[in-house]
Amino acid sequence: MFEHDYRAKFDEIAPDRALVERTRDRMKAVLSGEKARPRRLTRRGLLAVAAAVLTVSALAAGPTLWQAIRNDLGSRAPYATEVEAACEDQGVRIEAVRALADGRMVRVYFTARDLGGNRLDETTQISCSLMRTDRDVWPYGSYSVRQLSYDPDSRTCLFVLTATGRERVPEGAVLCLDVERLLGGYQSVSQRISASSERAGITEKPLPSTRTQDGSTVLLPQPELESAAAAGGPFSIVAAGFAEDGNLHVRVRPANRAVWQNVTVCATILNEDGAGIGRDLEQITPVEGDLDYCLEGFGPEQLSRLTQVEMLVDYSALSKPVEGDWTIEIPLQTVESEHFSISLALPADLESEGSVMAQSLELSPLSLTLLCDQDTMYLEDGKTLRSVTLEKWTPTVLLKDGTALAPTYADGNSWWAAWAFDQPIDPDQVVAITIYDQTIPIS
Amino acid sequence: MxxxxxxxxxxxxxxxxxxxxxxxxxxxxxxxxxxxxxxxxxxxxxxxxxxxxxxxxxxxxxxxxxxxxxxxxxxxxxxxxxxRTQPLEDTGELTAPPPEEGNELDACLDRLSPELRVVVHLYYYEGYSTPEIAGLLGKKESAVRMRLMRARRQLRDFLEEGGNSCV
The missing domain is CATH 1.10.1740 (Rna Polymerase Sigma Factor; Chain: A)
Structure with a gap:
């Protein structure tokens, strides 16, 4: 139903002919070698930065998790601050314990502890979103969460959330972490059968079928697929083709030990334009421990349009997903950074013309960030971004004692890039920064 | 030329x-x-x-x-x-009209994050499989599946709120 409605909705959406013709004209202009004129746009100011006071105190987590956090932070540990934020739902306690932020890069360490069961483990998947409490979105760059460790004694998972910023995270910002779901024991498996495969391909000939007590037609297992399934993974297709009711069926054998599973069976069918469209086999019939999936109305006469069937399974042998509402607010204390105005022309990539002006540097004990003048990023149309790979301009940071540091690229996009120091530095010891063979003295 | x-x-x-x-x-x-x-x-x-x-x-x-x-x-x-955002009071006639009857699908697609909408479109309209979408997006297949699963759940939840479950 959704699939049908969605297709119908988007079938109505098409570009105006005028847009296509405008685009054709612009393509011709580019192909004829027309030069772009520089364009000026209003400049966006940088946010002010305030200094932060750091505190170091004991962690609420146990010794195993504390060690895992310390290992992950490495020499940055002194800059991390203790966080006290926790909530409970569905018998699971989510607790933030440590945060590290220097404006451009944020790390938050938090735990998930199963208070009454064993639903979590070292493969726990977490679904969550991040925002700032004063904004309804995460206004910066990307963020991700990964599991660092699991302590079976306390039944506690340790996660680290890493977020990067295309804007500075201001001093005093409060992050809101909203956890929706935890799934321990997470596994996934997929299997694909090509319709044209000689060995296990799908033919017009009806496969041996039977009827269940409620009158549904289902496939019987095919011996060759069943024997492969016995030797193979936890979920397998044991029959695929047209049943005696004239419809496309796929019979799936689930894993015996799955506590929770989410199985999707999809057929790829060519439409009139020759494009492959995925259609779920939505009619499901349990049969003798297996699951028979049927795409009603798709018969052998349409076989030439079928390219493959595919089974996609997410499952857990440990627990059903724990769904709840966990929200914690995490105040950040950002490490102080210094700003330097610069004027540095960086060449655009080969496929673009001209150069981009770097206009400032932000230097903290943890990272160095380069920001470009956004006015110089665009071609004459004001929309097309010049292609420039800032990542390749690895800066060299020269200290008073003569040491030259090459920080590691951490994140960025078309107009900013950040590099992290392997070891925290004292910004007061920096005398110069070299980028693209141009040295900027730091006073 | x-x-x-x-x-x-x-x-x-x-x-x-x-x-x-x-x-x-x-x-x-x-x-x-x-x-x-x-x-x-x-x-x-x-x-x-x-x-x-x-x-x-x-x-x-x-x-x-x-x-x-x-x-x-x-x-x-x-x-x-x-x-750049615009204060609500300045938007005047640009303010979106209330959802019309029959626009439930638009309304729930608007509620999905852009990342989820891309996965939904590639899967349901363009017919890509999850491994193919993973390749296009440079993500792990498991991440694509998770996005698809979250999108389905959000769509289902929202449409059921309006009494029109179609996912």
């Missing part, structure tokens, strides 16, 4: 005609605005002529247009000039 030694100019026009719909629909799915889709649309085809990619076959062409459209749509929203 420069001499078209390798026939690329004519080929580019063919590709414009063939993939106009795909690019526009995917851009619209990501941006949920006509204006945004038009900007991304032009950007994609200008990149085609700027980069002159060697597209070996139809599958490769389609994948290239999908990938570049997603990248351009991402850049569209990264552009700070477009992210």
């Amino acid at each position: 420069k001499k078209d030694d390798d026939g690329f100019n004519a080929r580019a026009e063919e590709l414009l005609e063939r993939y106009a719909g795909l690019v526009y629909r995917l851009a619209f799915a990501r941006t949920r605005s006509r204006e945004g889709a038009e900007d991304v649309f032009q950007e994609v085809f200008l990149r085609l002529v700027a980069k002159r990619p060697q597209l070996e076959n139809e599958e490769h062409e389609k994948a290239w247009f999908c990938r570049v459209t997603i990248n351009c749509a991402n850049s569209y929203w990264r552009n700070p000039f477009r992210r």
Whole structure:
């Protein structure tokens, strides 16, 4: 139903002919070698930065998790601050314990502890979103969460959330972490059968079928697929083709030990334009421990349009997903950074013309960030971004004692890039920064 | 126009005609605005002529247009000039009208994050499998599945709120 409605909705959406013709004209202009004129746009100011006071105190987590956090932070540990934020739902306690932020890069360490069961483990998947409490979105760059460790004694998972910023995270910002779901024991498996495969391909000939007590037609297992399934993974297709009711069926054998599973069976069918469209086999019939999936109305006469069937399974042998509402607010204390105005022309990539002006540097004990003048990023149309790979301009940071540091690229996009120091530095010891063979003295 | 030694100019026009719909629909799915889709649309085809990619076959062409459209749509929203917000009281007649009856699908698609909308579109409209979407997006297959699962759940939840469960 959704699939049908969605297709119908988007079938109505098409570009105006005028847009296509405008685009054709612009393509011709580019192909004829027309030069772009520089364009000026209003400049966006940088946010002010305030200094932060750091505190170091004991962690609420146990010794195993504390060690895992310390290992992950490495020499940055002194800059991390203790966080006290926790909530409970569905018998699971989510607790933030440590945060590290220097404006451009944020790390938050938090735990998930199963208070009454064993639903979590070292493969726990977490679904969550991040925002700032004063904004309804995460206004910066990307963020991700990964599991660092699991302590079976306390039944506690340790996660680290890493977020990067295309804007500075201001001093005093409060992050809101909203956890929706935890799934321990997470596994996934997929299997694909090509319709044209000689060995296990799908033919017009009806496969041996039977009827269940409620009158549904289902496939019987095919011996060759069943024997492969016995030797193979936890979920397998044991029959695929047209049943005696004239419809496309796929019979799936689930894993015996799955506590929770989410199985999707999809057929790829060519439409009139020759494009492959995925259609779920939505009619499901349990049969003798297996699951028979049927795409009603798709018969052998349409076989030439079928390219493959595919089974996609997410499952857990440990627990059903724990769904709840966990929200914690995490105040950040950002490490102080210094700003330097610069004027540095960086060449655009080969496929673009001209150069981009770097206009400032932000230097903290943890990272160095380069920001470009956004006015110089665009071609004459004001929309097309010049292609420039800032990542390749690895800066060299020269200290008073003569040491030259090459920080590691951490994140960025078309107009900013950040590099992290392997070891925290004292910004007061920096005398110069070299980028693209141009040295900027730091006073 | 420069001499078209390798026939690329004519080929580019063919590709414009063939993939106009795909690019526009995917851009619209990501941006949920006509204006945004038009900007991304032009950007994609200008990149085609700027980069002159060697597209070996139809599958490769389609994948290239999908990938570049997603990248351009991402850049569209990264552009700070477009992210500037306007106070509500200043928007006047630009304020969106209340949802019309029968627009439940639009309303729930609006509620999905752009990342989820892209996965939904590639899966349900373009017919890509999750491994193929993973390849296009540069994500792990498990991450794509998770996005698809979250999208389905959010769509189901929202439509059920309106009494019209269709997922």
